[in-house]
Amino acid sequence: MENQKNWMKIAVPVISVILGLLIGAIIMAVSEYDPIKAYGALFQGVFGGSYFLGETVRQMTPLILSGLAVAFAFRTGLFNIGVEGQLLVGWLASVYVGVTVDAPAVIHIPLAILAAGVAGGLWGAVPGFLKARFQVHEVITTIMMNYIALYTTNAIIRAYLLAPGERTEAVAKSASLKSVWLENATDYSTIHYGFIVALIAAAVMWFVLWRTTTGYELRSVGFNQHASQYAGINVSRNIVLSMAISGAFAGIAGSMEGLGTYQYMTINAGFTGVGFDGIAVALLGANSALGVIFGAALFGGLKIGALNMQSIAGVPTEIIGIVIALIIFFVACSYLVHWVVNKVNKGGKI
Amino acid sequence: MEYVIEMRNIRKEFPGIVANDDITLQVKKGEIHALLGENGAGKSTLMNVLFGLYQPEKGEIFVKGKKVENNDPNIANSLGIGMVHQHFMLVDKFTVTENIILGKEPVKGGTVDVKSAAAEVAKLSKQYGLSVNPNARIEDISVGMQQRVEILKTLYRGAEILIFDEPTAVLTPQEIKELIQIMKKLVQEGKSIILITHKLKEIMEVCDRCTVIRRGRSIGTVDVEDTNPDALAAMMVGREVNFKVEKSDSVPKHPVLQMDDVTVVDSRKVSVVDGLSLTVHAGEILGIAGVDGNGQTEMLEVITGLRKATSGKIMLNGKEITNKPPRKVTESGLGHIPEDRHKHGLVLDFSVGENIVLQTYYKKPYSKGGILKFKPIFDKAEKLIEEFDVRTPNVYTPARALSGGNQQKAIIAREVDRSPDFLIAAQPTRGLDVGAIEFIHSKLIQERDNGKAVLLVSFELEEVMNVSDRIAVIYEGKITAIVDPKETTEQELGLLMAGGKKAGVIA
Numbered sequence: 001m002e003n004q005k006n007w008m009k010i011a012v013p014v015i016s017v018i019l020g021l022l023i024g025a026i027i028m029a030v031s032e033y034d035p036i037k038a039y040g041a042l043f044q045g046v047f048g049g050s051y052f053l054g055e056t057v058r059q060m061t062p063l064i065l066s067g068l069a070v071a072f073a074f075r076t077g078l079f080n081i082g083v084e085g086q087l088l089v090g091w092l093a094s095v096y097v098g099v100t101v102d103a104p105a106v107i108h109i110p111l112a113i114l115a116a117g118v119a120g121g122l123w124g125a126v127p128g129f130l131k132a133r134f135q136v137h138e139v140i141t142t143i144m145m146n147y148i149a150l151y152t153t154n155a156i157i158r159a160y161l162l163a164p165g166e167r168t169e170a171v172a173k174s175a176s177l178k179s180v181w182l183e184n185a186t187d188y189s190t191i192h193y194g195f196i197v198a199l200i201a202a203a204v205m206w207f208v209l210w211r212t213t214t215g216y217e218l219r220s221v222g223f224n225q226h227a228s229q230y231a232g233i234n235v236s237r238n239i240v241l242s243m244a245i246s247g248a249f250a251g252i253a254g255s256m257e258g259l260g261t262y263q264y265m266t267i268n269a270g271f272t273g274v275g276f277d278g279i280a281v282a283l284l285g286a287n288s289a290l291g292v293i294f295g296a297a298l299f300g301g302l303k304i305g306a307l308n309m310q311s312i313a314g315v316p317t318e319i320i321g322i323v324i325a326l327i328i329f330f331v332a333c334s335y336l337v338h339w340v341v342n343k344v345n346k347g348g349k350i
Numbered sequence: 351m352e353y354v355i356e357m358r359n360i361r362k363e364f365p366g367i368v369a370n371d372d373i374t375l376q377v378k379k380g381e382i383h384a385l386l387g388e389n390g391a392g393k394s395t396l397m398n399v400l401f402g403l404y405q406p407e408k409g410e411i412f413v414k415g416k417k418v419e420n421n422d423p424n425i426a427n428s429l430g431i432g433m434v435h436q437h438f439m440l441v442d443k444f445t446v447t448e449n450i451i452l453g454k455e456p457v458k459g460g461t462v463d464v465k466s467a468a469a470e471v472a473k474l475s476k477q478y479g480l481s482v483n484p485n486a487r488i489e490d491i492s493v494g495m496q497q498r499v500e501i502l503k504t505l506y507r508g509a510e511i512l513i514f515d516e517p518t519a520v521l522t523p524q525e526i527k528e529l530i531q532i533m534k535k536l537v538q539e540g541k542s543i544i545l546i547t548h549k550l551k552e553i554m555e556v557c558d559r560c561t562v563i564r565r566g567r568s569i570g571t572v573d574v575e576d577t578n579p580d581a582l583a584a585m586m587v588g589r590e591v592n593f594k595v596e597k598s599d600s601v602p603k604h605p606v607l608q609m610d611d612v613t614v615v616d617s618r619k620v621s622v623v624d625g626l627s628l629t630v631h632a633g634e635i636l637g638i639a640g641v642d643g644n645g646q647t648e649m650l651e652v653i654t655g656l657r658k659a660t661s662g663k664i665m666l667n668g669k670e671i672t673n674k675p676p677r678k679v680t681e682s683g684l685g686h687i688p689e690d691r692h693k694h695g696l697v698l699d700f701s702v703g704e705n706i707v708l709q710t711y712y713k714k715p716y717s718k719g720g721i722l723k724f725k726p727i728f729d730k731a732e733k734l735i736e737e738f739d740v741r742t743p744n745v746y747t748p749a750r751a752l753s754g755g756n757q758q759k760a761i762i763a764r765e766v767d768r769s770p771d772f773l774i775a776a777q778p779t780r781g782l783d784v785g786a787i788e789f790i791h792s793k794l795i796q797e798r799d800n801g802k803a804v805l806l807v808s809f810e811l812e813e814v815m816n817v818s819d820r821i822a823v824i825y826e827g828k829i830t831a832i833v834d835p836k837e838t839t840e841q842e843l844g845l846l847m848a849g850g851k852k853a854g855v856i857a
Contacts, residue, residue, distance in 0.1 A: 213717045216704070223699045229656060230686070230694040231708045232677025 008338065009286050015340070016284075016330035017298065024323035028315060038315040045308025046301040052308070054182070054189025058261060060293075060300035062087070064198040065253030066278025067285060067292035068205045069124075073246035074287050075209055077222030078128075080243065082142025083250040084275025085149030086123045088268070090116035090251025092153045094258040095265045098171025099161065108174040113197065113255045120251015121244040123149060128243025132236035138243065146271065154267045167266040177260035192260035199293070201249060206289035208245070218242050250275060280328045299324065352415050354379040354542045355400070355431075355511055360409035362395055367743060369395040370406070371566045375544075377511070382533060382543045384553040384560040384574070386586055388783040389755030390741055392566040393546045397513050401433050402426040413511075432504025436515040438496050442489040446482055447471050450503050474505050479535045494525035501532065512536065513544045518552060519781045522642070522809075530556050548586070548783035550579040562586055587785040597795045600819035602631035606683075606772045606803035607653070612662030612672075614648050614827075622648040624827035625662070630772065635794060635804040637818025637835070639811060641847050645827035646807050647689060650776055654686050655679040667771055680709055685770030687761055689777050689807070691754075695761040698750040702742050703731035705749050706764050738763035739789070755786040766793055773797055776807045791817050811840055825849050 025035035045052055066083045073080035080086075094116035101108060127141035161168040177192040209215040220228045221238040229235050253274060258265055281299055285291025306320035355377040362370040369392045377383045387393045398404045400411060402421035411418045413429045440449050447468040456463045471484040480498045488496060497517060504512055514533070518526045533543055533556055545557060553560055553574060560577070562569040562585040569585050583591040607630040614623035623645045630636045640646055651657035653664060655676040664672045666682045680686070688694035696705050707716045707727050715726040731745040740759045742752050749757060758778070765773065775794055779787040794817060798804050808814050814821055815835045823831040823846040831846050 211722055213712045213720050213722060216711050216722060220697050220700065220708075224693075224697045226693045227695065227697045227708070229676060230654070230688060232675065232680050234675075 009291075012334045012338070013284050013286070013291075013295075013327075013331055016327050016334075019330050020323050020327035023326050024319060027322060028319060031319075033315045033319070034313065038309050038313040038319070041309045041312035041315075042302070042305040042320070044312070045305035048308070049187060050185065051187035051189045052304060054186030054191035055304045056297070056300045057195050058189065058191045058300075059304050060296045061192075061194040061198045061260065062253040062256040062274045063277055063281050063296035063299050064195075064293055065201055065249050065256060066275050067281030067296050068201055068278075068289065069120075069246045069249035069253065069275075070278045070282035071285065071287040071289070071292050072205050072209065072249060073242055074282060075222060076218040076238070076242040078131075078239065078242055078246070079139050080124065080127075080142055080246045080250075081139050081279070082124060082127060082145045082149075082247070082275075083253070083278045084271050084273075085142070085146035086120035086247040086250035087254040087257075087272065087275045088146075088149040088153045089123045090120035090254030091258045091265050092156060092254070093119035093251065094175075094255030095168050095171055096161070098175035098259055099169050101175070102172065103174060105174040108172065109177065109259065112171070112175045112259055113252055116251040116255030116258070117248040118251070120254065121248035124247020124250065125240050125244040128240040131243075132239040146275070150268060150271060153265070157265060157267050161265075163264070165266075168264045170263045171259055175259055176263055177256070178263070190261060192256075194256040194260040197252065197256065198296075201252060202289040202293055205249070209289075214241070250278070253278070280324070283328060283331055298327075352379075353377055353412070354414055355544070356412040356415075357396070357400060358410045358412070360396060360399055360411075361407045362392075362399055362404055363407055368566050370399065370563075373409075373563060373566070373568045375561050375568075376571070377542055377544060378559070379542050380537055380540060381558040382537055382545055382556050384557040385544055385546045385563070386548060386550075386553060386560055386582060387563040388548060388586060388785055389781075390753030391563050391586075393563060394515065396563070397433070397515065397544070397546060400426070401431060401513070427507055427509075430508055430510035431513065432507060432509025432511070433513045434497065434500045434504060434515065434517060436517070436519060438500055440488045440496060440499060443487065445485050445487055446491070446499050446502070447484040449488060449499055450484075450506050454507060471502060471506065474502055478505065478539065479532060492525075493520050494522070494528065497521070497525075497529070498532070501536075509541070511542045511544065513546065515546045516548075516781070517545070518547070518549060526552075550582050550784065553582065554579060564588055583784050586783070591784050591788060595791050595795070595816040597817075598799075600634045600798060602634040602819070603801065604632055605629045606632050606667060607805065608663075608665040609649075609653070610663045610665075612649075612652060612664060613660045614645075614652050614657060615660045616648070621660075622827055623652060623659075626824075626828055628822060628829050630803040630805050632771070632803050633798060633801050634819040635798050635806055635817055637814035637821045638805065638807040638824050639814045639821050639843050639847055640824035642809055644824050644847075646776075646824055648827070649824070650686075650689070650774055650807065653679070653774065654684060680770075683771035685765035685768055685773040687758075687765050687773070687775045687778050691757055691761055696749045696757060699748055701746045702735065702740070702749055702752070702760055703728045703745040705760060706731040706734055706745075709764060709768065734763040734767055735760070738793075755782045758782060758790070759786065762790060762793060766797060769800075770802065772803045772805070774805045774807070777809065778806070779808070779810070779813060787813075811843060815840070815843070823847055 028035040028038055046056055066087060069083045070080055094112040097112040097115040101111065103111065123145060127138045127145060130136040130141050131138045157168055163169045177194045179193050182191045183189060209219065217233045217238050220233060221235050225235050277299060281292055281295040284295035284298065302320050302324055306317040309315045309320065310317050353376045357373065357375040360370050360373045373396055375396065385393050395404065399406050402423045402425055411421060418425065418429065447464055450471055451467045456467050468484040475482045480502060482495060482498050482502060517529060521529060537543060547553060557574045559571055559573055560582065561571040564586060609626055609628045612623055612626045613621055616622045626649060638646060648657060652659045655674050658673050663670060666684060669682055671679045671682055692698060697708065710716055715723060717723055728745050735742060735745060738759045740763060741756050749760065778790050794804055794806065806814065806818055818835050821833050821835050821838065822829045823843065825847065
């Protein structure tokens with residue numbers, strides 16, 4: 001049974017992706033687009049050259065981090081819907097350090113990323129504290145904190161950091177994650193050094209959760225608060241800590257945008273969506289560090305490929321939005337996939 | 351001879367374990383047939399096969415002489431097999447009737463016809479002497495009543511064969527007596543019963559025949575008339591079982607736990623522990639006798655730091671531990687086998703190994719500088735499951751997958767192994783079979799003989815009387831009497847537990 005379980009962990013997302021693409025094809029066919037041509041363009045738009053690879057990696061980077069944020073909280077029994085907000089405050093914090101501090105890159109970059117982590121962590125710790133102290137459900141508070149983050153960051157930019165173009169100044173060169181070398185190697189894509197940060201973060205999440213006493217406590221509290229309390233674990237402290245670590249991942253995701261992709265922060269009319277996509281990425285990756293990387297790769301790839309699909313096959317990118325939604329749908333109702341697999345295993349006997 | 355249920359040569363495997371190996375069970379119509387076996391012997395698996403929840407690898411099932419093919423719970427239901435689960439499957443906010451008709455609601459004019467259903471339920475209840483109020487809410491009725499609702503549920507669905515899965519585990523002695531009457535009544539009315547249990551007393555009292563299984567194999571079927579508890583126990587465990595708890599006289603030494611005038615006021619402003627004073631000495635087992643709900647749980651919580659004392663003083667090993675956090679108390683020399691092993695005792699989704707270090711994971715050698723050291727953790731777990739005979743496929747198995755007895759042994763292993771000066775054992779043998787009970791009692795006595803202080807809280811009067819060196823009676827949050835188990839009787843204790851007075855008591 002254990003072996004089957006492990007196998008299902010991989011089978012469920014894979015089958016979900018296939019089902020999602022299949023139904024996407026049907027929708028395209030019904031809407032009079034050519035699905036074969038579209039998927040051909042999609043495929044080419046992901047694997048058809050180093051440029052596309054670079055773009056995919058760039059797209060993946062913040063998704064890995066936001067996925068880690070959701071997965072980390074989930075492993076400790078919490079739903080962090082506030083990744084979006086934690087990402088925004090992290091983004092702003094990193095840009096602020098990037099713009100105002102003057103230091104060599106070896107100090108400046110880590111400092112800016114650290115600032116993003118601390119900002120996101122604090123932003124996440126607030127709902128954690130409210131839950132631990134007053135039993136307010138974190139789903140409610142994190143959603144509210146998203147809005148507070150959106151409008152607060154906008155207000156701060158407008159009041160203190162405004163540059164022409166409804167945005168902040170660009171960060172100093174010493175704080176930038178841009179890599180001329182990587183850009184050249186990938187046919188002038190917008191790839192930056194951030195993906196290294198994201199991969200390190202994935203390793204950190206795994207390590208903290210599974211190899212440290214802190215992770216032991218966090219998981220224990222997530223599974224069974226009563227037994228944790230009995231064992232002398234400080235339940236309240238761990239809830240706050242879990243949300244803070246989760247928020248730190250989200251904040252660092254924001255710094256990827258601030259120091260890497262954009263080099264500045266704009267006044268956002270709405271949410272970036274990266275935080276919410278993190279929920280789907282975590283779900284797709286079964287809340288494991290490695291799974292999150294794959295989930296983010298799939299998401300990033302589909303989003304980048306969709307652009308090519310539009311320009312070559314004339315299929316609107318919204319179709320890929322539908323496909324992604326379908327994939328999430330199938331993963332979420334993995335019961336259905338289990339059922340299908342069981343039927344197939346029984347030799348088609350229904 | 352035709353059997354109402356016949357299971358022939360059933361084999362059911364799970365990865366790494368054969369749960370049922372060539373088991374044959376034959377139940378006659380109108381009999382109460384006991385299925386006896388230790389925790390984890392394969393009783394529940396066998397019944398789940400019968401009920402169609404599991405498909406056997408080998409073997410055949412006949413119901414009323416007809417072979418059952420491709421069994422599933424719906425087929426089992428339609429064949430008249432009903433299961434009264436140990437853990438009730440009831441919706442708290444619904445009434446008795448609503449729960450009973452759930453899934454089989456009678457419809458009249460597009461709405462659920464609760465009224466006629468309630469009448470039907472009342473009729474069934476009367477017929478079998480269940481005295482259940484069809485309109486009461488589940489959350490308002492006692493556990494014993496809830497169980498009767500489960501029985502009614504199967505009867506309402508036309509069950510002819512009722513499977514009772516350890517029905518007495520959750521009941522008070524009075525409720526057990528009533529349940530036995532109900533079972534007898536059911537059989538009189540033509541039903542057949544399979545009783546899954548490991549309580550020999552009950553088998554002797556109600557059953558006609560008994561099939562014993564051990565480690566997944568049939569040991570035999572006997573007429574209850576021709577046997578006795580000792581023989582049954584030997585069949586079940588595979589060796590002679592000693593019912594009498596063997597122990598020498600205690601040699602009490604210095605006081606280890608001292609509670610002085612401790613009061614706990616709960617959220618309803620009720621003094622659940624009310625000026626309680628108690629001393630437990632090194633080298634003795636102090637048993638607490640009392641009716642459930644007289645402050646036992648709260649008393650333990652306040653000692654262990656899970657609940658705050660409103661006033662009073664608690665000393666452990668001469669150090670004050672009043673209102674100290676649980677870890678401080680534990681480190682002052684407390685071991686605690688908690689009352690509710692699923693809620694407090696284990697993190698069920700953690701592996702056996704991770705549970706073994708639940709109290710010590712932050713210490714050397716299990717971690718160093720905040721990093722867990724898995725080799726020492728799992729080595730320790732290997733050693734303890736061996737020493738305490740915890741039956742588990744391996745130390746990486748989630749605790750959830752273990753049977754109740756083995757979960758309890760794992761907890762006891764963890765708590766006793768730390769060699770605490772003061773050991774609390776709360777309901778340590780609840781739901782366990784005779785073999786496990788014997789083992790746990792001997793461990794408690796061994797701790798005592800090693801000069802530790804043991805506080806035993808149990809609703810099983812027999813256990814308190816057999817194992818304790820002194821018995822303290824708790825009533826309405828106070829210790830009302832302390833008696834010598836050698837001189838007292840069940841009657842006297844029962845009276846004291848009900849709030850009666852004893853002449854010349856020194857409390």
